[in-house]
Amino acid sequence: MKTDQVFEQLCSGCHGKDLSGGQGGSLIDGEWKHGSSDDELLKSIKEGNAQLGMTPFKTILDDRQIRSLVIFIREKEKQAKEKGMTFPKPEPGKVTKTEHESYKIEMVVEEGLKNPWAIAFLPDGRKLVTEKAGRLRIIEADGKLNPEPVKGTPQIIDHGQGGLMEVAVHPDYEKNGWIYLGFADGTREGRDVKTITAYVRGKLKDGEWVEQQQIWKADSKFYTGAGVHFGTRIVFDKGYIYFPVGERGGNMEAQDVENAKGKIYRLFEDGRVPEDNPKFEGKTPVPGLWTYGHRNPQGLDIDPRDGSIYDTEHGPRGGDELNWIQPGHNYGWPVITYGMNYDGTPITGKTAEEGMDQPLTYWQPSIATCGLSFYRGDKFPKWKNDLFAGALAQQEIRRLRIVDHKVTEQEIVLKNIGRVRDVTDAPDGFIYVILNGPDRIVRLVPAE
Missing domain, CATH: 1.10.760.10 (Cytochrome c-like domain)
Known part of the structure; x- marks a missing residue:
C-alpha cells in the first residue's frame, strides 16, 4: 500500500x-x-x-x-x-542578496543549446559544453556559441537519463591537451538497448575530436537496458581521476564489489589501476573501485583545503545525499536510505547499519541533486571554500559550509529560474550555471 x-x-x-x-x-x-x-x-x-x-x-x-x-x-x-517563504529568484541586471554575498546574474548563452549537461573551461577563454544527445559544443573566447558541434566525438547512446554527460579539462591542459568525457556507452538494435557509463579522453584539433583513448569501460555483462541512474562527474587530484558509475536501477548490485554498478572509481589519469586501491578479502573488486553502495551520483568535487572528496547523489523520494567519499567505504544503498520509492511504497526501515557510512546531510523532500562545486575564486571572498550544490526538481542552488566534515550552514542562494543541471566555479572567479527548461547558461557575478 x-x-x-x-x-x-x-x-x-x-x-x-x-x-x-x-x-x-x-x-x-x-x-x-x-x-x-x-x-x-x-x-x-x-x-x-x-x-x-x-x-x-x-x-x-x-x-x-x-x-x-x-x-x-x-x-x-x-x-x-x-508556502509563506520567499527565495532568491535572480533577474538579469538586478541585485540578489544572500546571507554572505550579493550577486547579479549575467546571461552567457541564451539560445542554441539543447539539453546542455556540463561545462568546462579552456585556458584560452573558450568553454566546452556537452549536450545530452551527443554533441560537444564550443563557446568561443568572445562568448559566442559556435553553431557547429565538435566533429568525431565518441558514439554515445541517448537513452533515458543517459547520453553525453560530463566534460572535464585536465589541470595541465596547456601541456598535454587532454579533455575527458563521461557518457552512456553501448549498443542499440531496434528497441534493444544496452548501456552503462564509460569514460574516454581525447584532444581538440581544428574543431575535431582526435587521439581518443579509453579510460574506463565496464565488462559487457554489466550493460543493461535500464534507462536510469547513469551517474557521472570527473575530478582530478595529484595524478589520479575519480568518477562515479550509477547503479542503473540494479539496487543490490551496488553492494557487490565485483559488480561495476553503483561505485566510485579511482584510476591514474591514463586509465591504469593504482596498486593501492582498496582490497576486499575474498573478493576480486571491479578494477579501479574506490567506494561502493552508491545509487546515482551526479555531483563530485574535491575540497581545495584538504583534498577530501564529496559527492551528491540522487536518492529515491526523500533520500538525496551529500557524502564524504573515503576509500573502501560502503555508502549503504539500498540497504539503508532516508527515502522511499517514488510511488510512495517503502524501500527499507533502516537508515543506519554497521559498516555503512551516514550522509553528511540528506534532503527530505528530495531536491534532485545535480552538479557540485567548491568555490575556489576570489570574486566572492565570503563564499571562499563553500560548496555549491545544484538541484533539478527544486530548481535551486544550495550553498553549504563544510567544517571538519560537517555541514555547518546551508542556504538557498538561487531558485526558480530553471532546472539546475550543473554549477561550477570558473577560472574567472565567477560561478557558472547550466539550466534546463529553458536551456541556457548563466553566471553569478559580484553585485559591486
Missing part, C-alpha cells in the same frame, strides 16, 4: 487529511510535543501515547511502512513551511 493511503486510513482521522490537525495536533506547523527528530517521530508512530489516546502502530505497520510515513510527513511539513 502507498504511504499516502496508509496515512489516509490510519492517521487522517486525528490529524486531518491535509495534516493540519483535528482531534490530534498538526503535523505541519513545526511544533512537536515529543521530539522533532526523525527518530523521535518514528518512535511516536511506533509506540503511540496512551495518555493522549494515540494508537501504537507497531503491530499494524512494519518498520518500512513507519519509515515511509516519516518521509511523507516531512514532505508535507516542508511544503507547508515554504
Whole structure:
C-alpha cells in the first residue's frame, strides 16, 4: 500500500487529511510535543501515547511502512513551511542578496543549446559544453556559441537519463591537451538497448575530436537496458581521476564489489589501476573501485583545503545525499536510505547499519541533486571554500559550509529560474550555471 493511503486510513482521522490537525495536533506547523527528530517521530508512530489516546502502530505497520510515513510527513511539513517563504529568484541586471554575498546574474548563452549537461573551461577563454544527445559544443573566447558541434566525438547512446554527460579539462591542459568525457556507452538494435557509463579522453584539433583513448569501460555483462541512474562527474587530484558509475536501477548490485554498478572509481589519469586501491578479502573488486553502495551520483568535487572528496547523489523520494567519499567505504544503498520509492511504497526501515557510512546531510523532500562545486575564486571572498550544490526538481542552488566534515550552514542562494543541471566555479572567479527548461547558461557575478 502507498504511504499516502496508509496515512489516509490510519492517521487522517486525528490529524486531518491535509495534516493540519483535528482531534490530534498538526503535523505541519513545526511544533512537536515529543521530539522533532526523525527518530523521535518514528518512535511516536511506533509506540503511540496512551495518555493522549494515540494508537501504537507497531503491530499494524512494519518498520518500512513507519519509515515511509516519516518521509511523507516531512514532505508535507516542508511544503507547508515554504508556502509563506520567499527565495532568491535572480533577474538579469538586478541585485540578489544572500546571507554572505550579493550577486547579479549575467546571461552567457541564451539560445542554441539543447539539453546542455556540463561545462568546462579552456585556458584560452573558450568553454566546452556537452549536450545530452551527443554533441560537444564550443563557446568561443568572445562568448559566442559556435553553431557547429565538435566533429568525431565518441558514439554515445541517448537513452533515458543517459547520453553525453560530463566534460572535464585536465589541470595541465596547456601541456598535454587532454579533455575527458563521461557518457552512456553501448549498443542499440531496434528497441534493444544496452548501456552503462564509460569514460574516454581525447584532444581538440581544428574543431575535431582526435587521439581518443579509453579510460574506463565496464565488462559487457554489466550493460543493461535500464534507462536510469547513469551517474557521472570527473575530478582530478595529484595524478589520479575519480568518477562515479550509477547503479542503473540494479539496487543490490551496488553492494557487490565485483559488480561495476553503483561505485566510485579511482584510476591514474591514463586509465591504469593504482596498486593501492582498496582490497576486499575474498573478493576480486571491479578494477579501479574506490567506494561502493552508491545509487546515482551526479555531483563530485574535491575540497581545495584538504583534498577530501564529496559527492551528491540522487536518492529515491526523500533520500538525496551529500557524502564524504573515503576509500573502501560502503555508502549503504539500498540497504539503508532516508527515502522511499517514488510511488510512495517503502524501500527499507533502516537508515543506519554497521559498516555503512551516514550522509553528511540528506534532503527530505528530495531536491534532485545535480552538479557540485567548491568555490575556489576570489570574486566572492565570503563564499571562499563553500560548496555549491545544484538541484533539478527544486530548481535551486544550495550553498553549504563544510567544517571538519560537517555541514555547518546551508542556504538557498538561487531558485526558480530553471532546472539546475550543473554549477561550477570558473577560472574567472565567477560561478557558472547550466539550466534546463529553458536551456541556457548563466553566471553569478559580484553585485559591486
